[in-house]
Every structure is written in C-alpha cells, then in structure tokens.
Amino acid sequence: MKILHVITSLNLEQGGPAQGLRNITSHYAALGAKATVLTMDEANDDLGSVDHLTVITIGKGKGTFCYHPKLIKKLKSIAAEFDAVIVHGLWQYHGHAVRQALKHTNVPYYVFPHGMLDPYFKHAYPLKHLKKSVFWYLSQYAVLRDAKAVLFTCEEEKRLAEASFSRYTVNPVVVNYGTNITPIAQQASEDAFYSKYPALKNKQIFLFLSRIHAKKGCDLLIKAFANALQKNTNIHLVMAGPDHTGWKSELVAIAKSMNADTHITWTGMLKNELKWSAIKAANVFILPSHQENFGISVAEALALGTPVLISNKVNIWREIEEMKAGLVEDDTLAGTENLISRWMALTNEEKSTIQQNAEKCFEQKFDIKQASKNIITQIKSDLRHD
Incomplete structure (x- = not known):
C-alpha cells in the first residue's frame, strides 16, 4: 500500500504535525505500507531525519495561506501512484488542492486536523476566527465533508471539534496518537544535559518542552514558579522551545520583576539526544496550556517515566488522570500554582509511584505503533468497501 502525505512543511520548528507525521509513518514498513510526503519546503531545506520517507x-507557498500555483497540477500528475492521500493540518491551501486534484479520481483522501478545529481558537483569536469562518464556508467545510474520514487523535479532540462551526459534516474516526521511543531515547541519560548545563545538577527541575507561545500558558508558568520559589529555592525551571513570536523577552521581564530569573534557564529548541537527556534529568514535566490537541512532548515525557503536570485543556488529560501518571488542574494562574504546590507536597514514595505509572500510561495509551496500525486498518477497510 502506498500513501501520500501532504503537509505545508516538514520542518520540526513548525510544531507537532511535522513530528507526528514522522512518528506515524516510521511504522508503515512493518504494516506493509510505504509513505511519500509532498511538502512545500525547498529542496535544500534542513528537514532533519526523513530516512524512512x-x-x-x-518550494514555498505564498503567504500564510501557502498558496502554490503548481500544487494541484503536481498532485494530479502523481495521484494514480497512491492508494490514499492524507492531508495534515487545516486553514491553508494544501487541503483545497488535494480535494480539487482528486475530485474525479478513485483515490480517497483523509484529513488529520491536528487540533486545528478546537473551539479555543474561536474565543482566543476572534478576528482570526472571523477570517477562518469565511474560508470555512468557501472551501474548508467542503474539504472535510468530502474526505473519506477526518482523523482525530482522541475522543476529546473529536468532541471539541463539533463546537467550532455551525455547519459541520464529517466522517469522524479516532485513530489515537503518540510518539516513538527511538534507540537514542531508550539509551538517554541525564549526563548530556548536565554536561551542557552543569549548574542545574542536583536541582529539582521542572521542564517546559514546547513552543514559547501564548496558548502554552508560559506566562502562567513563570508567575506560578516565581511564587513557588518563596517556599523552595532549590527548584529550577527549564524553558525549552523555539520562540517564533518574540514573546520570550516579555516573559524574561516578568521573571526578573518577580526575582525568579536566576532560577530559570532558557535553552531554545532541544533536539535529538539533548532533548531526551533533558527529559531524563527533569524531576517533572509541566505544560499549563490553554489548548493542546494532543501534546507530543507530554507523551515523550511519559515514555521516559517523567511524571507530567498539565492543564485540563491538554486533550489527553483524562488518560493521564485515569492512570495517575501526573497531576491535572485548570489553565489558570491558581491552577498552575496548584500543579506545582501539589507536586512539591508529595512524598518521595508517592512521586516514585507516579513515575512508574507514567511509563505504563505511555505503553498502554500513547505508543505510536497503535495509531499507525489504526490508520492503515482504516484505509484498507475503506478500500475494500469501495
């Protein structure tokens, strides 16, 4: 079986979809499938590890919409080579292009929204939502309506998507999601991280591993952490992630105003061994996000047995709570303060139990192998019934 994945960019700095695509397709070979990716990146762009693809x-599309005049023609020229096409992400030209290119073919297409139908965006960015509403009625609605299925990562994402737009007709399928535990991850130790950041050894590390972005609740985390320092000065916050919006300077100013800046380390984006080493070194992972479709970094932390402190706006919070693999609170300042204070109040024995539960949670809920199998099974089933 040959599957074409269409995405605007495979650059990992663009967020979760690029990593998710890599993770899912890494298990295709064992399932008898082969993945090809059509992307609007330049031929000489550094896309990281894509050996199995x-x-x-x-080449680059135009503007934030990523319009590319050659995309439909390219899709039409290669569509017959594939059994199915999967579109990653919404609100850009590539979904419209796939629908147009496949309209008069027998090749089905699927859409992976990657959380982009969450009603959070309607309230957080009303002007953007207004623009999206126009695009929804002009094109996006039809793209989802005509898809063989819309693939959701969990029941919570599927449920929330129904509240985004009044006109909503899709065939929803929950395929689950997750991440890979690579050999590099399995063999990781905290040594590489401490070698780069020796001053953090013997500190109680809270690790934030995501984009520096308003929806991630970074400001809540800085303030809550600063308040927690009044009771324990041996805790340290590591803020690891790219800052595409330039928000870091404002967050640093907040930390300085609260006398917390010397207890916070900003690493930028961590990759490969250093990322896994940071997760190993951390006592706990923290993400007080206002919206998180899945949270690949949450699953990565669980995989290495690092407990997670998350908000109930991270869509997999129910699974975390059910398996006692971490703590969950509201995405508010009070909620974030509770996450930190509740964690610090636990005994070493209680923390050890949560650590063990974290690994079990990953194995049972978030191993990407199952998601890959679910996708291939869905496509094969659809092809048999067509």
Whole structure:
C-alpha cells in the first residue's frame, strides 16, 4: 500500500504535525505500507531525519495561506501512484488542492486536523476566527465533508471539534496518537544535559518542552514558579522551545520583576539526544496550556517515566488522570500554582509511584505503533468497501 502525505512543511520548528507525521509513518514498513510526503519546503531545506520517507519538495507557498500555483497540477500528475492521500493540518491551501486534484479520481483522501478545529481558537483569536469562518464556508467545510474520514487523535479532540462551526459534516474516526521511543531515547541519560548545563545538577527541575507561545500558558508558568520559589529555592525551571513570536523577552521581564530569573534557564529548541537527556534529568514535566490537541512532548515525557503536570485543556488529560501518571488542574494562574504546590507536597514514595505509572500510561495509551496500525486498518477497510 502506498500513501501520500501532504503537509505545508516538514520542518520540526513548525510544531507537532511535522513530528507526528514522522512518528506515524516510521511504522508503515512493518504494516506493509510505504509513505511519500509532498511538502512545500525547498529542496535544500534542513528537514532533519526523513530516512524512512520519500520526500517531494515543490518550494514555498505564498503567504500564510501557502498558496502554490503548481500544487494541484503536481498532485494530479502523481495521484494514480497512491492508494490514499492524507492531508495534515487545516486553514491553508494544501487541503483545497488535494480535494480539487482528486475530485474525479478513485483515490480517497483523509484529513488529520491536528487540533486545528478546537473551539479555543474561536474565543482566543476572534478576528482570526472571523477570517477562518469565511474560508470555512468557501472551501474548508467542503474539504472535510468530502474526505473519506477526518482523523482525530482522541475522543476529546473529536468532541471539541463539533463546537467550532455551525455547519459541520464529517466522517469522524479516532485513530489515537503518540510518539516513538527511538534507540537514542531508550539509551538517554541525564549526563548530556548536565554536561551542557552543569549548574542545574542536583536541582529539582521542572521542564517546559514546547513552543514559547501564548496558548502554552508560559506566562502562567513563570508567575506560578516565581511564587513557588518563596517556599523552595532549590527548584529550577527549564524553558525549552523555539520562540517564533518574540514573546520570550516579555516573559524574561516578568521573571526578573518577580526575582525568579536566576532560577530559570532558557535553552531554545532541544533536539535529538539533548532533548531526551533533558527529559531524563527533569524531576517533572509541566505544560499549563490553554489548548493542546494532543501534546507530543507530554507523551515523550511519559515514555521516559517523567511524571507530567498539565492543564485540563491538554486533550489527553483524562488518560493521564485515569492512570495517575501526573497531576491535572485548570489553565489558570491558581491552577498552575496548584500543579506545582501539589507536586512539591508529595512524598518521595508517592512521586516514585507516579513515575512508574507514567511509563505504563505511555505503553498502554500513547505508543505510536497503535495509531499507525489504526490508520492503515482504516484505509484498507475503506478500500475494500469501495
């Protein structure tokens, strides 16, 4: 079985979809499938590890919409080579292009929204939502309506998507999601992280591993952490992630005003061994996000047995709470303060139990192998019934 994945960019700095695509397709070979990716990256862009993928690059699209005049023609020219096409992400030209290119073919297409139908965006960015509403009625609604299925990562994402737009007709399928535990991850130790940041050894590390972005609740975390320092000065916050919006300077100013800046380390984006080493070194992972479709970094922390402190706006919070793999609170300042204070109040024995539960939670809920199998099974089932 040959599957074409269409995404605007495979650059990992663009967020979760690029990593999710890599993770899912890494298990295709064992399932008798082969993945090709069509992306609007340049041929000479550094896309990281893509060894298991055949990558077709057609160059950058125009503007935030990523319009590319050659995309539909390219899709039409190669569509017959594939059994199915999967579109990653919404609100850009590539979904419209796939629908147009496959309209008069027998090749089905699927859409992976990656959380982009969450009603959070309607309230947080009303002007953007207004623009999206126009695009929804002009094109996006039809893209989802005509898809063979819309693939959701969990029941919570599927449920929330229904509240985004009044006109909503899709065939929803929950395929689950997760991440890989690579050999590098399995063999990781905290040594590489401490070698780069020796001053953090013997500190109680709270690790934030995500984009520096308003929806991630970074400001709540800085303030809550600063307040927690009044009771324990041996705790340290590591803020690891790219800052595409330039928000870091404001967050640093908040930390300085609260006398917390010397207890916070900003690492930028961590990759490969250093990322896994940071997760190993951390006592606990923390993400007080206002919206999180899945949270690949949450699953990565669980995989290495690092307990997670998350908000109830991270869509997999129910699974975390059910398996006692971490703590869950509201995405408010009070909720974030509770996450930290509740964690610090636990005994070493209680923390050890949560650590063990974290690994079990990953194995049972978030191993990407199952998601890959679910996707291939869904496509095969659809092809048999067509």
